[in-house]
Amino acid sequence: MVLSASDVERLAAVDTARAARVLREVRSARLAGQRAPVAPRPVIERSWERALRHGVDPEHGHRPGLLSEQEVRGRRESSELRHVLPLLREELLTVADAARHIMAVADADGRVLWREGSGPVLRRADALGFEVGADWSEEVVGTNGVGTPVVVREPVQVFASEHFARSQATWTCTGAPITDPRDGRLLGVVDVSGPLEMAHPATLAWVGSVAKLAEARLRERHLASLERLRAVAAVPLARLAGRALVVDRDGWTAAATGMPYVSRIGLPKSLAAGRRWLPQLGMCVVEPLAGGWLLRAAERAAEGGGTxxxxxxxxxxxxxxxxxxxxxxxxxxxxxxxxxxxxxxxxxxxxxxxxxxxxxxxxxxxxxxxxxxxxxxxxxxxxxxxxxxxxxxxxxxxxxxxxxxxxxxxxxxxxxxxxxxxxxxxxxx
Structure with missing residues (x-):
């Protein structure tokens, strides 16, 4: 028999203590190499296997080291997630606080950058080392609502002894990844965690939908930035007779003249002003703009001819x-x-x-x-x-x-x- 997410949710909704007991038996049997009364959910079992390979101690756990305040501040300032933090607070924090939960936002490394919510629950989280600046990646603390979504790139709820470390077995944690809509890069994870007895079957869908809403907000920001760049480039583009593109720092096209529109072109990481070779355009004159680049193509190469x-x-x-x-x-x-x-x-x-x-x-x-x-x-x-x-x-x-x-x-x-x-x-x- 294999436990599904809905099985766990239904059992927890009816009898939290019994659900926790069943999962504790499953965890103990699997970690001892014995046959479990029921099979754990596949996403949890694979996570346990990864934690074992990383050498995480399932019995004593590990209190992860903290980043310094300066390091946390630097990561916050460079994180795209800072732009959607007000949305996450609006959609998650009010309900989480009332339900004795906390909200945490971590970066793609599993480092907790923001953490807010119920005061008593925050103090309980402190005892686990679930603090701002802590590393909650799977390879450090095992299966959890931050590190596991980082690996599987999908929303995950971790209930009771589905956590790899015994110290986390009195918690339920639900995390969902947030990706950059421009390139699919993982930006981080939003997580809602709280005491086991406060688990709710709708939390997984709720947190997952809010993460998608955050991605939509980031997409809106990107489109708005391209619109601003298009306005900045309008005058210089109007004066050009040849082929040219205006792109943002990531290569997304804001405007084009004298050539078919392409949504994005590949840019080298260290692009600088001057004459540069670009795969889609050949030799170009690269000029900086506020928020992007003006690329004036010297000769046609977009179709790959002669390449x-x-x-x-x-x-x-x-x-x-x-x-x-x-x-x-x-x-x-x-x-x-x-x-x-x-x-x-x-x-x-x-x-x-x-x-x-x-x-x-x-x-x-x-x-x-x-x-x-x-x-x-x-x-x-x-x-x-x-x-x-x-x-x-x-x-x-x-x-x-x-x-x-x-x-x-x-x-x-x-x-x-x-x-x-x-x-x-x-x-x-």
Whole structure:
């Protein structure tokens, strides 16, 4: 028998003590390597396994070290979550305080940056080390409502002994990730936590919906910033006769002239004013604007014509993609996931949808959000050399894939069926 989230919620709503007792028995049996009376929820069981691999002590737990006030202040000032903090307070804090809960907001590292709510509950949280500046990542404190959503990238409720550390078994914690709508990057987690006896079955849906509302507010802020940049650029663009783009610091387009509109182009991390080579535009004159850049293209290169892409997968742990064209060349080191995705696209030149990539990489067509987030990051440096719907290399680019001499050395971390076949049989992309 496997416990579902709704099973836990229903049992907790009827008899909190009994639900806690059942979960305590499940946890004890699993951690002892014995057969449990019922199976834990998959999201919880996988989290326990990760905590064990990280060496978290399930019996004594760990009181995480705190960031200094200066470090917390610096993280707060650089966090995009500061823009939605008033919304989170409005939607969560009033109800949480009345229900003897607290609200915590953590960054993508699991560091608690803000924490507010019921005074007595805050004092109980202090005793656990659930304080501002504390590290509540899974690898430090085990399964919890902050660290687990950071890993799985979806809302998670952790009830009673579903927590990995015994010290947290008198709590219920519900956290939901908040991602940057511009690129899918994880910004952090909003969490509502409180005493076990105050658990409510609607908390998971409530916290998850507020996190989505926060993402929508961030999207509105981004659109407003592009509108402001468009207004700033109106006069200089009107004076130009050639091809030009106005983009924000992340490459999102605010305005274009003399060329088709593209929503985003890839920018190097250290872009500076002057003549620069950009994959989608070729050689450009880069000029700073308030909140972005004016890019004046010297010659046409957006379609990838005359562009050569070399995907180097010859090494076991270090991979790269190199791009060369009429106006210059550049290369980029690849993460294991990006190497895997680009290799699949090199094999399937006709292209793959987000669902097809999810099935290839994760064995789960439902992981399209993760795929789109990763492909958004890839497009930041490959830009228009990658099409989407489906994802594929642009037709006019020459793509070469360099494989290791031993087929078994090709991306050994990957379990994608196509890449497994390449490792075990003849043939090249």
């Amino acid at each position: 050569r892409i070399v995907l180097d997968l010859t090494r076991r742990r270090s991979w790269s993609v190199a791009v060369s064209g009429a106006m210059g060349s550049w290369s980029h080191e690849l993460s294991p996931r990006h190497a895997e995705l680009l290799c699949l696209l090199a094999v399937r030149r006709a292209g793959l949808s987000a669902a097809e990539l999810a099935a290839e990489v994760f064995g789960d067509v439902g992981r399209t959000v993760t795929v789109r987030a990763e492909m958004s990051r890839v497009r930041r440096y490959l830009g228009g050399l990658l099409d989407h719907r489906p994802y594929r290399f642009c037709e006019n680019a020459e793509v070469e894939t360099l494989l290791p001499a031993e087929p078994g050395a090709l991306l050994p971390h990957s379990t994608a069926p196509t890449l497994v076949d390449l490792r075990t049989g003849p043939g090249t992309p």
